[in-house]
Amino acid sequence: MNDLFNQIYSPEVMKHVRNPKNMGIMKNPDGEAMVGNQKCGDIMKFYIKVAKKAGKPFIKDIKFQTLGCGAAIATSSMMTVLVKGKSLERAEKVGKTAIISALKGLPPVKIHCSVLADEALKKAIKNYRSKEVKKSKG
Amino acid sequence: MKTIYFDNAATTPVHPAVLTAMKPYFNTAYGNPSEFHALGRKAKISLEKARTNVAKFLGAKSQEIVFTGSATESINLSHKGLIEAIQGDFHGTQKPHIITSVIEHSAVLETCRHLQRTNAATVTYLPVDRFGVISLEKLKKAIRPTTVLVSCMYVNNEIGTIEPIPKIGSLIRRLNHAGRKHRIYFHTDATQAIQYLPCDVKVLGVDLLSFTGHKIYAPKGIGALFVKQDTPLVRQLDGGGQESNFRSSTENIPYIVGLGKAITLIHKSKKQTILRTTRLRNILIKEIAAIPGITLTGHPEKRVPHIVSCVVSGVEGEAMILHLSDAGIMASSGSACTSARLDPSHVLTAIGISQELAHGSLRFSIGKNTTARDVTRVIKKLSVIIEKLRLMAPEFN
Numbered sequence: 001m002n003d004l005f006n007q008i009y010s011p012e013v014m015k016h017v018r019n020p021k022n023m024g025i026m027k028n029p030d031g032e033a034m035v036g037n038q039k040c041g042d043i044m045k046f047y048i049k050v051a052k053k054a055g056k057p058f059i060k061d062i063k064f065q066t067l068g069c070g071a072a073i074a075t076s077s078m079m080t081v082l083v084k085g086k087s088l089e090r091a092e093k094v095g096k097t098a099i100i101s102a103l104k105g106l107p108p109v110k111i112h113c114s115v116l117a118d119e120a121l122k123k124a125i126k127n128y129r130s131k132e133v134k135k136s137k138g
Numbered sequence: 139m140k141t142i143y144f145d146n147a148a149t150t151p152v153h154p155a156v157l158t159a160m161k162p163y164f165n166t167a168y169g170n171p172s173e174f175h176a177l178g179r180k181a182k183i184s185l186e187k188a189r190t191n192v193a194k195f196l197g198a199k200s201q202e203i204v205f206t207g208s209a210t211e212s213i214n215l216s217h218k219g220l221i222e223a224i225q226g227d228f229h230g231t232q233k234p235h236i237i238t239s240v241i242e243h244s245a246v247l248e249t250c251r252h253l254q255r256t257n258a259a260t261v262t263y264l265p266v267d268r269f270g271v272i273s274l275e276k277l278k279k280a281i282r283p284t285t286v287l288v289s290c291m292y293v294n295n296e297i298g299t300i301e302p303i304p305k306i307g308s309l310i311r312r313l314n315h316a317g318r319k320h321r322i323y324f325h326t327d328a329t330q331a332i333q334y335l336p337c338d339v340k341v342l343g344v345d346l347l348s349f350t351g352h353k354i355y356a357p358k359g360i361g362a363l364f365v366k367q368d369t370p371l372v373r374q375l376d377g378g379g380q381e382s383n384f385r386s387s388t389e390n391i392p393y394i395v396g397l398g399k400a401i402t403l404i405h406k407s408k409k410q411t412i413l414r415t416t417r418l419r420n421i422l423i424k425e426i427a428a429i430p431g432i433t434l435t436g437h438p439e440k441r442v443p444h445i446v447s448c449v450v451s452g453v454e455g456e457a458m459i460l461h462l463s464d465a466g467i468m469a470s471s472g473s474a475c476t477s478a479r480l481d482p483s484h485v486l487t488a489i490g491i492s493q494e495l496a497h498g499s500l501r502f503s504i505g506k507n508t509t510a511r512d513v514t515r516v517i518k519k520l521s522v523i524i525e526k527l528r529l530m531a532p533e534f535n
Contacts (some may be wrong), residue, residue, distance in 0.1 A: 072454070
């Protein structure tokens, strides 16, 4: 079945297309980032709220918005599920392979969508950190 | 949930009468038509009856019809077979020249590219206007003394635009009559036209015409090629020399019988089918155009009755297809995300649709089972889905 879901969307992908998790806008996020462009067809925006547990920052809440195909929607949705509640350090390490395996496979031409979701999350975290640096300096 | 099928330009269900006609040839009348016994003769009679049906429909002679495995195979046979047959008329650095259009189906484009790659021919790809129509003037200018083949689709499968085939046919006839060293042969891919447009090969002025069964309620895996008498053609499948030596392979009798039946059914109801389909199409176009941010693609009038195509701004095509599918509606998109190479559709690019907009392309194609209620349902669902997906998208401008 794994081979098949490298050619067509798996039921798991379809679940996220139908009912994306953590989809929408977040007001006053601690970090946000938008990646992709309309020319390539996929645009993803991630928003994160960060809190601290024993001094360690973690993703308390996450939201995404996506303009794109089924894989773009499913990978961004799955990314939010995988990183919600995780420390920033661990969230950054999730990566595309984990998204793909959680989705039970992705067609090869759609792998770039998972790369985009990974990039969006990392940039949102970076955005949070740069704000933190500014705050500590200010 | 009822399945509402709006993808008849991709393929059609086999007509029950076609299936019934085919059935005996699987395990009752299963003889090989090359054999002289009773079962072989029965198969041969059915084979030739189907050939006559197809020939009649096209206004051709029976011996001018070659059964193949698909429209793609017909096109490969036509183009490669013709170039191979006339190769000997060219000497030194001269090469046969082919003219086709940029919006052809990949079966034509890739076959032409193959002939270029193997140095068998040179090819000119004609541009089209913003509606997808070929310019006769540009075609005239592209013709060279070495031109041997003009290949132009009758109807574009993505946007439904009708090309001026009879006009191109008479232009080529005039040029050939005026006297040329190399005669020009004219091929049309009539795959999307069979059910709705005049297909008499004499009216069209074609030497070669290809089409497939599965777009006209016959099964997948059967196609045909009309080869006008005395058109030079070298078979591309060597073997037993079936199909008047144009295509070796034991004839696929059940499928050939199916194609013969399907074409007879079309012939019987062509007028009503055109009226009915056009009426449904016009409702669909009118209602779709009322959704904000939708632009119709293709020609407003020179348009085949069964294809409605459009681009939707701010929404990706494949996402719409998946949501429509969840609502039981099967449609198609030329969005880059639905292609293996992630390129936007070459047809939409050729008619000047921006890459951004091409991502939101949709095609609804009507068939014999489409009802007015289906049209109402698709419009209702589509506007809800577009709204939902637009809400999902981030603001980026």
